[in-house]
Each structure stands twice: as structure tokens, then as C-alpha cells.
Amino acid sequence: MSAQTVTGPIEGAQLGFTLPHEHVIFGYPGYQGDVTLGPFDHAAALAQCTETAKAVMSRGVKTVVDATPNECGRDPAFLREVSQASGLQILCSTGFYYEGEGGTTYFKFRASLGDAQSEIYEMMLREVTEGIGNTGIRAGVIKLASSAAEITPYEQMFFRAGARVQRETGVPIITHTQEGQQGPQQAELLVGEGADPSRIMIGHMDGNTDPDYHRATLKHGVSIAFDRLGLQGMVGTPADAQRLEVLTTLLADGYAGHLLLSHDSIWHWLGRAPNIPEAALPAVKDWHPLHLSDDILPELQRRGISQEQIEQMTVGNPARIFG
Numbered sequence: 001m002s003a004q005t006v007t008g009p010i011e012g013a014q015l016g017f018t019l020p021h022e023h024v025i026f027g028y029p030g031y032q033g034d035v036t037l038g039p040f041d042h043a044a045a046l047a048q049c050t051e052t053a054k055a056v057m058s059r060g061v062k063t064v065v066d067a068t069p070n071e072c073g074r075d076p077a078f079l080r081e082v083s084q085a086s087g088l089q090i091l092c093s094t095g096f097y098y099e100g101e102g103g104t105t106y107f108k109f110r111a112s113l114g115d116a117q118s119e120i121y122e123m124m125l126r127e128v129t130e131g132i133g134n135t136g137i138r139a140g141v142i143k144l145a146s147s148a149a150e151i152t153p154y155e156q157m158f159f160r161a162g163a164r165v166q167r168e169t170g171v172p173i174i175t176h177t178q179e180g181q182q183g184p185q186q187a188e189l190l191v192g193e194g195a196d197p198s199r200i201m202i203g204h205m206d207g208n209t210d211p212d213y214h215r216a217t218l219k220h221g222v223s224i225a226f227d228r229l230g231l232q233g234m235v236g237t238p239a240d241a242q243r244l245e246v247l248t249t250l251l252a253d254g255y256a257g258h259l260l261l262s263h264d265s266i267w268h269w270l271g272r273a274p275n276i277p278e279a280a281l282p283a284v285k286d287w288h289p290l291h292l293s294d295d296i297l298p299e300l301q302r303r304g305i306s307q308e309q310i311e312q313m314t315v316g317n318p319a320r321i322f323g
Helices: 042-058 076-086 105-113 116-129 153-169 183-192 211-218 240-252 278-284 291-302 307-322
Strands: 003-005 008-010 017-026 061-066 089-091 141-145 173-176 200-202 223-226 259-261 266-269
Touching: 003 089, 017 042, 017 076, 017 259, 017 307, 042 061, 042 076, 042 266, 061 307, 076 089, 105 116, 105 153, 116 153, 141 153, 153 173, 153 183, 183 200, 183 211, 211 223, 211 240, 223 240, 240 259, 240 291, 259 307, 291 307
Parallel strands: 017 061, 017 266, 061 089, 141 173, 173 200, 200 223, 223 259
Antiparallel strands: 003 008
16 A cells, blocks of 8 residues: 555655654644634744754655644644645644543543444544545544553544554554553554554553563564654653663564654644753753654664664664555
8 A cells, every 4th residue: 555645645665764753733632722822823833844844854754654643733734834845755643642631522522422433433534535624635644542551441442443444444553652551452452453463553662661561562463663762751751771772672582673763752832832841851852853863873873783673663664554
């Protein structure tokens, strides 16, 4: 199958160096009510995101998967503008965020009245096969997310609906795991629902520093992402040095064909940008979409990771999963 970008389908071989989990624009649900003090300046946001897109392209990146859920400000038309202005290839998501930080009221209310899981399936299927809203832009991935302690009944509706759409269309699935938990459970649920493990990327796995946790997820045949690189010491994230120890262990185990790398960076915040306390600034100083190219890949090479393994994680695996 082809990879579905916001400017149309392309072949997997055209994806090139891919960042599989970033956010061009993102806002926590509720930002829509703060427009008086946090209005959206379209021209300024477009200029900022286009500049960021050109910066990552200068490092050899050709494609970004925008993992923004529907209720967190996902805007396919804006993504298309960024793509057209910069030349960066962008895949847009369909899906909702995890229960603790998502916009849950709408589908919880609908679930109280009837079969919300079928309605979620209809929404995702339409956005994957026909387009999002009236934009004509098709979602290129399904985004799913779960809580730390469990995949809640609310979240399970999205996982089961997403697996069904994936079975019928082949569209890839990417996920959010919270604080390094539920990776094996997500993989087991999706594969048990008939989703194709070769088209599944379990995300934020670098929140967990136990190699056995990763092995327990990988045994289901899925791929996993170390995709919060640079975010260190916030929202349950470890230091990059700890991440790289786990990553090199898994590479030594022979898992290069199932590992992907990204940042989960946010290029432009919707609503008011967060005020990061001075004490927390060291935790985010490297949290930007150039960190992988400028810092992490050279460090991996110093640790003896081959160029072939690096290209497998950054080019080969995305081509298989998304293309």
C-alpha cells in the first residue's frame, strides 16, 4: 500500500528518513476556551512551523508523522499548508487521546445512549478512506492512547474500533503509552483484535528502562518507538542516557527491524504556551525535533551502532510500517 500524506499518497520508498511521532500543532482539550488570551495567529504559526519543517529537512528528514489526536487541535488543512510551504511530507492522524488528558465527554455521553464503539469506527473509517471533514485530506495513521494503570473501558472502544479499521484498510496504527506502562497490553489487545502487527508502532516505550518490558511487547510482532527523546525527567520520562542503554541492549538482541526513533515534540502550542518553571528547564532543553539528528545519532555511532542499524530504524522501519 501507499503512505497517505496530507498532499496525497506516496510509495513507502519515498518516505525516507522519518520522524514517526511529532506534533506540528497541539493543544490540550480546553484550549479552545482560552482564545481571549491564547488566540491562534494562523500566519505566525504557519511561519514558525514552516521554519521548523525546513530545519528538520536540513538534517535529512523527509517525512513526519503528526500524532495529534482529533480533540487536541488536529488540523489537516494547516498541516497541508506547512507541507506545501516547506516540502516536508506529513502524515495526519485520526483518533482520540487517553482518558486522563483527552476530551472524553463527547463519546462517553454517546456511549451512555448507545454503541459508541461503532460510531468511533465509522469516524475513523471515513477519515481514513474519504477524508477529514470537508478537507479531502485522508488520515494516514490511526492514533490510539491508554492510561498508565490500565487500558480503560473508554480507551478500549478506540483500540477495538481502530483494530477493525486497520483490518479492513491496512492503515498503520501508532499509540501513546503513559509513563512507560501498558505496552505489552496494547500490543496484545490490538493483535488479538486482528490488527496486523507489522503495521503497529507502540509509542513512548522509552518511558520504561526495563528491557524485559520491551521484549514482552516485541514478542507480539509489533514495532516500538523510542519517541520522547530529549524529554527527560518530566511526565515519567527517564534521562536519554538511560534510554540509550535500553536501546543498545535491544539492538544487541537483534531487534533493529522493530525500533523507531522520534521526539514527541510540539512545534506550536495551541492556546497559551506553557510556562515552564526555571527548575524544570533542564528537563526540556533538548526536547526539540533536531535532537535526534544533532545529538542522539552521533552518540549511537560513538556507542558502536552501525549506520546500517541507524538507517533501519529511521528509514527502513518507517517505510514498512507507514508505506
